[in-house]
Amino acid sequence: MPIDPLNLRRVSVFQNATDDDLRLFAKNGIERSIEEGEYFFFQGDPAIYFYVLISGRAKLMQANPSGQQVNLRTISEWQMFGALGAVSEEATYPASAQALEHSTALAIKSAFLKEMMNTRPYLSFDLMKLMTDYIQEMQERYRELATEKVERRIARAVLRLTAQMGIKTADGNIELAFTRQDMAEMSGTTLYTVSRVLSEWEKRGLVESGRERVLIRNPHGLVQIAEELD
Amino acid sequence: MPIDPLNLRRVSVFQNATDDDLRLFAKNGIERSIEEGEYFFFQGDPAIYFYVLISGRAKLMQANPSGQQVNLRTISEWQMFGALGAVSEEATYPASAQALEHSTALAIKSAFLKEMMNTRPYLSFDLMKLMTDYIQEMQERYRELATEKVERRIARAVLRLTAQMGIKTADGNIELAFTRQDMAEMSGTTLYTVSRVLSEWEKRGLVESGRERVLIRNPHGLVQIAEELD
């Protein structure tokens, strides 16, 4: 069943689009559903389409030649991904996009977005806005990785995730659904270190953790770890 | 003495501008000359202007609250910097821009660029192109920092620099003019480690190094260090 085109307004790049434009994008897109663990695209594939995640969760990962990988970002509903190729000609995806659970996305030809941008300044503008935000985030994460210790990096990753993908539980706490491996790839460390740090936090009453699950008990405590001098 | 507006075409974002547009930008800019070590702007300042470096060299650095800093990129002639603020409203610079030698830049109001982009799709487009390139570079550097060992990261930093700011010497070799500290900030390590690695490379005949100076003797050898598996 096709989505309601007007829902696309929830995509930040489309927030200023006319209803007609939204319908145009929807009409030009094809829905793709994939299972957990499968890929929307692989690093190195020609970047013909960009995607809008309609349901589920996914992650963008980049691997080095020997296979080690980092998690560049996690994608939740109504986020756009794979859009870098919409600008540079004959580009390939710089990262792979893997579903963290059963997910469906709308795939739209990058060339179409490019075409639309020619006549709609608001589109270029909103896409640029998205890019600058992302650049700033990457610059910060880069600095963190270069200058901060693991515990703090993990705290930051957890806070970023809670802001973006945290699920409110019945009792008002916030829960994350990630494996230790995922969290390690997001903070540039190993699953062992993440496990140790979480155990320590649990002892201190900051979180409660289980299989593919972290419950934030004391967000303020995490902020302190993430921010405090020395 | 004011610059020739047509020289602005060498700025990648202005490559498709009309001569008249170039003159407009030049007329709306003011030249600022600063000495080595001084700053065009500081991290946290309101981002009212963006800059085009006309002569000299500069670096963009980001510091964490306790003062440790990383070098996000180095800026050479006819490169634009500080332009992120042109998109997001009431933004502040996410990094500081410091001159590596006596430098002069053209400062143009971000609001003016924004205004120009409204009516000139090519401008938005070329700026986006620049942003995507930068995003890809940052993503790669982030992955490197997370997964690669220092020696390789230093090799990559050196190669990036030679491509961007290498100076051909009389005998056909390429030379870089950076302190160990600068190189350390660019590869996410310390000046001591950079010094040790350069000494080792010198023993192997890959480079020749001196005060604020590295001469590349065997670029291919460096590429091997930067790329080889295992």
Next chain:
DNA sequence: CGAACAATTGATCCTCATCAAACCTTGTGG
């Protein structure tokens, strides 16, 4: 020539990665 700055090198220490083994948790099929 001397002061200021940059680079080198050795010694030491600490943070994490790595490896290994055991332990949970969840889902599946008999």
Next chain:
DNA sequence: CCACAAGGTTTGATGAGGATCAATTGTTCG
């Protein structure tokens, strides 16, 4: 409904890779 397999997690032991500190040497410039 239990048993077992598969995948996720924890924890300990060990060691490597760099950071840090300190002392010395080299370079540049007024």
